[in-house]
Amino acid sequence: MPVQHIQLSAVDYTILIVYFAFVLGIGWALRRFVKSSEDFFLSGRSIPAWIAGLAFISANLGAQEVIGMGASGAKYGMMTSHFYWVGAIPAMVFVGIFMMPFYYGSRARSVPEYLKLRFDEKTRGFNAITFAVMTVFSSGISMYALAKLLELVLGWNFHTSVVLSAVIVLGYIFLGGLTSAIYNEVLQFFLIVLGFLPLVLLGLKDMGGWGGLTAKLETVATNAGYSAGAWSNSWHHLNAASANPMGVEWFGMVMGLGFVLSFGYWCTDFLVVQRAMAADSMTAARRTPLLAALPKMLFPALVILPGMIAIALHATRPGGFLPVGSDGTPNYNLAVPMMLAHYLPSGLLGLGLTALMASFMSGMAGNVTAFNTVWTYDIYQSYVRPGQSDAHYLRVGHVTTVCGILLSVAAAYAATRFNNILDMLQLVFAFVNAPLFATFLLGMFWRRTTGHGAFFGLLTGTAAAAIHHGLVLPQGAVPGLKGAFLGTVLHTYPSEMAQNFWTAIFAWSACFVATIAISLVTARQKSDDELKGLVYALTPRLTDREIVWYKRPATLAVLVLGLTLILNVIFW
Amino acid sequence: MKLDLRLPIGLMFGVFGVILTVYGFVSETAIYDRSLGINVNLWWGLVLLAFGIVMLTLSYRGRVAKPTKTHSTSTP
Numbered sequence: 132m133p134v135q136h137i138q139l140s141a142v143d144y145t146i147l148i149v150y151f152a153f154v155l156g157i158g159w160a161l162r163r164f165v166k167s168s169e170d171f172f173l174s175g176r177s178i179p180a181w182i183a184g185l186a187f188i189s190a191n192l193g194a195q196e197v198i199g200m201g202a203s204g205a206k207y208g209m210m211t212s213h214f215y216w217v218g219a220i221p222a223m224v225f226v227g228i229f230m231m232p233f234y235y236g237s238r239a240r241s242v243p244e245y246l247k248l249r250f251d252e253k254t255r256g257f258n259a260i261t262f263a264v265m266t267v268f269s270s271g272i273s274m275y276a277l278a279k280l281l282e283l284v285l286g287w288n289f290h291t292s293v294v295l296s297a298v299i300v301l302g303y304i305f306l307g308g309l310t311s312a313i314y315n316e317v318l319q320f321f322l323i324v325l326g327f328l329p330l331v332l333l334g335l336k337d338m339g340g341w342g343g344l345t346a347k348l349e350t351v352a353t354n355a356g357y358s359a360g361a362w363s364n365s366w367h368h369l370n371a372a373s374a375n376p377m378g379v380e381w382f383g384m385v386m387g388l389g390f391v392l393s394f395g396y397w398c399t400d401f402l403v404v405q406r407a408m409a410a411d412s413m414t415a416a417r418r419t420p421l422l423a424a425l426p427k428m429l430f431p432a433l434v435i436l437p438g439m440i441a442i443a444l445h446a447t448r449p450g451g452f453l454p455v456g457s458d459g460t461p462n463y464n465l466a467v468p469m470m471l472a473h474y475l476p477s478g479l480l481g482l483g484l485t486a487l488m489a490s491f492m493s494g495m496a497g498n499v500t501a502f503n504t505v506w507t508y509d510i511y512q513s514y515v516r517p518g519q520s521d522a523h524y525l526r527v528g529h530v531t532t533v534c535g536i537l538l539s540v541a542a543a544y545a546a547t548r549f550n551n552i553l554d555m556l557q558l559v560f561a562f563v564n565a566p567l568f569a570t571f572l573l574g575m576f577w578r579r580t581t582g583h584g585a586f587f588g589l590l591t592g593t594a595a596a597a598i599h600h601g602l603v604l605p606q607g608a609v610p611g612l613k614g615a616f617l618g619t620v621l622h623t624y625p626s627e628m629a630q631n632f633w634t635a636i637f638a639w640s641a642c643f644v645a646t647i648a649i650s651l652v653t654a655r656q657k658s659d660d661e662l663k664g665l666v667y668a669l670t671p672r673l674t675d676r677e678i679v680w681y682k683r684p685a686t687l688a689v690l691v692l693g694l695t696l697i698l699n700v701i702f703w
Numbered sequence: 704m705k706l707d708l709r710l711p712i713g714l715m716f717g718v719f720g721v722i723l724t725v726y727g728f729v730s731e732t733a734i735y736d737r738s739l740g741i742n743v744n745l746w747w748g749l750v751l752l753a754f755g756i757v758m759l760t761l762s763y764r765g766r767v768a769k770p771t772k773t774h775s776t777s778t779p
Contacts, residue, residue: 142726146719153715160706182708314708321712325754329747333738476734478726478744482719 136286137472143481150485151299153318154492158303158311168524171308172504173240173409178310180415182317184422187406188430189316192323193494194487195273197434198280201467204438205445205453207376208348208362209702211438212431216365217389220424220695222397224688227420230398231407232673233575235416236664240408242401243509249574249665251582251656252513257589258567259509262401263502265560267535270498271542272557277491278543284468285484293543296488300495301536305529309409309504312496316406319489324426326486327433333474334440347443354446362439365702378606378626387632391639395568402501414678421687428695434467441466444473495539502535503528554612562600565635566592566642573646578659578666584650592642599637605630707765713758720752 165171178186203211239245243262247255278292303311338344348362355361361368361375368375369384379387397403397420407419445452445461453461453469471483507527512519570589573580601617605627610616614630624630663669675683727745735742 142722145722149715149718149722153711157706157711160711164706314706314711317708318712318715321716321754325716325751329743333741333743337739474738476730476738476744478723478730479738479747482723482747 137284137468137480138477139285139481139484140477142478143484146478146481147485147488150322150489154299154315155302155306157314157318158306161307161311161314164310165306165308165525168507168521168528169240170310171525171528172500172507173405174308174310174313176409177411178313178406178409178415180410180418180422182313183406183410183415183419185320185426186313186316187403187419187423188427189320189323189493190312190406190497191403191494192320192430192490193273193497194277194280194491195494197323197327197487197490198276198464198467200431200434201438201441201470202463204435205442205461205463205466206438208351208439208442209365209435210368210375210377211435212365212698212702213384213388215428215431216695216699217385218393219397220428220691221389222393223420223424223427224691225394226398226404226407227417227424228684228688229667230571230575231417231420232413232670233665233667234404234408235410235413236670240508241504242399242404243505245665246570246574246585247509247513249657249662250580250585254570254582254586254589255509256514257586259505259513261560261563263505263510265563266402266498266502266505267538268542268556268560270495270502270535270539272546273491273494273498274539275543275546277488280464280468284465284472289547293540296491296495297536297540300492300499301532304496304499304503305532308528309405309500312500313406313409315496316493319493320426322489323486323493324433326482326489327437329479330470330474330483331433331436331440334437334470337474338440338443344440344443347447348439351442351446362442363702365699367703372625372629377628378624379629379632383629383632383636387635391565391568391635392632394572395564395566395635395639399567399571401505402497405501405504413673414675414682414684417684418682418687421684421691424691425694428691428698437470438463438466441470499532499535499539503531506531506535558600558612561631561634562593562596562638563589565596565638569639569642570646573643573650574666576667577647577650578662578668579650579655580646581650581653581655582657583653584646584648587649588642588646591645592638595641596634596638599634600630603630603633707762709758709762709765713755713760713762715755716751717755717759720748720750720755723748724752 167175169175200211200214203214234242234245237245237248239248243255243259246258274293274296277296278289281287281292282289303315307314335341335344338347345363349359352359352361355376357374357376358368366381369379369381372378372380407416410416410419441452451461452473453463453465455461471480475483507524511527512524566589569592570585574585598617600614602615602619602621603624604610604614604620605624608614608627610620613627624633659669675685680686723744727742727748730744732742
């Protein structure tokens, strides 16, 4: 069903152009600070904690998150908040308190480089190559998603959107490197918050506040055949998979999302870790994810609530609100754009769309800067041309920025033609990523873990993920990409999400057990002395005595966890 | 810090604030039907303007407080 295009007026375009001018201007102003490759890739380790912290969440807050969380808010309701309060905050606290000392303290320039220092070359190579391919494809896919969306809701030309966004992101990273990406991410963070907040406030006012919204969501829940609170409670309906729209029970939620997937992403993904590595001191690096967690825990109000309001409107308005597909299900991905068009007059509409563009650019810049660093340090400098001058690697960094963006554009166009291949790639990446946290956990906390153990443990975990996925199927799906590609269906999960969570749990457990077993039968290649600063037991404890108590990472961690607990209880 | 980030943030939101506030004054009231009859451009423009001014003030005070320090050493 065609959607009526939103008409933008001159004031909306003015806001968009002012924003473009500022992001490029920041890149221009920072260009004279890029003198060495460390400046370009690591910001010369000079970023204060509050800037690194806001960039830490902003890099993760791509357009896919804004659109996707809004869509999930409409589809699953309040349970979507688990992606924040269970699936992000605890892992962010863990990476700040326990893992940053090793990442920052080892002076590794990237996550794969840490793996090289801790284990061996093959483990680093495996991680570097899969990560590089993955970041290029994910930035391409989000570019595709954004251009498609702009085509659908604004009638903008697909090619223009792709080229324009690519050129602007290229411009500011090329000029100012990681510093430029990080500074712009902070600017984009404020823009995303201040651009979406009026939408949330107007929506809530229209619904008659939270009370009015929950009353309307009861209609949504009972219409779908669930008990009345299914769209407005977060934990209440997790006893059985059949009692909630996600089709997940609490164990799969806590272990699959809260432990394996969440810790795997926040603790090992270089895209976010790079922001903390750029901090100006060890304390700043540790405080980065903790400071990031404070706004992060409030994000459900900004990105999930619009989706919940959209579905409430859809259920209570005659004729609905969201466009409905031929199979009768609403197009959830349009929840956020439809809300923007519904509540915001020209002027604020321009601000809202600029915020959407900003979220896309911050996500893409995050991917590109992470790709740059891993390619230049972990692939080019390690395998292609080692031992060159620093100026040489800085030049390579500039060239890689251009190549990374060109590859993303290519991936965006590939997505328009070969949707299946990209779906398959994403599936393969999920298999590779799921076990990764087991490797880091053992590597950091058990000195006996060997390079062979880590490498073959990772392969075992990846294989376990593929095999599990190949033998199970979500309800109502046909064998193939969705699962059961090995021919037999051993188990049917109530939903795709439940299947993903359990694939992750199996992959993690297989990697954990295999890494321990292989480590025990292989000899250690690294002595205790070489592992100093890389393994918990061999690293001197950090005492934060010289810092005022309320500025200590531990104090911040307790505060963050306490507030998250309170939020969980309020919306139980 | 290499460049006081509060400066561009303050400037950008200041500009947005002015644009929206002015537009709020000159625009027709009919366009506010969808925003529940509230002139959101005017009100939110003022919010953005205030945010921009706070950021600019912080940036200015940071510059006045340690003018020599930022020149002689690279650490803030």
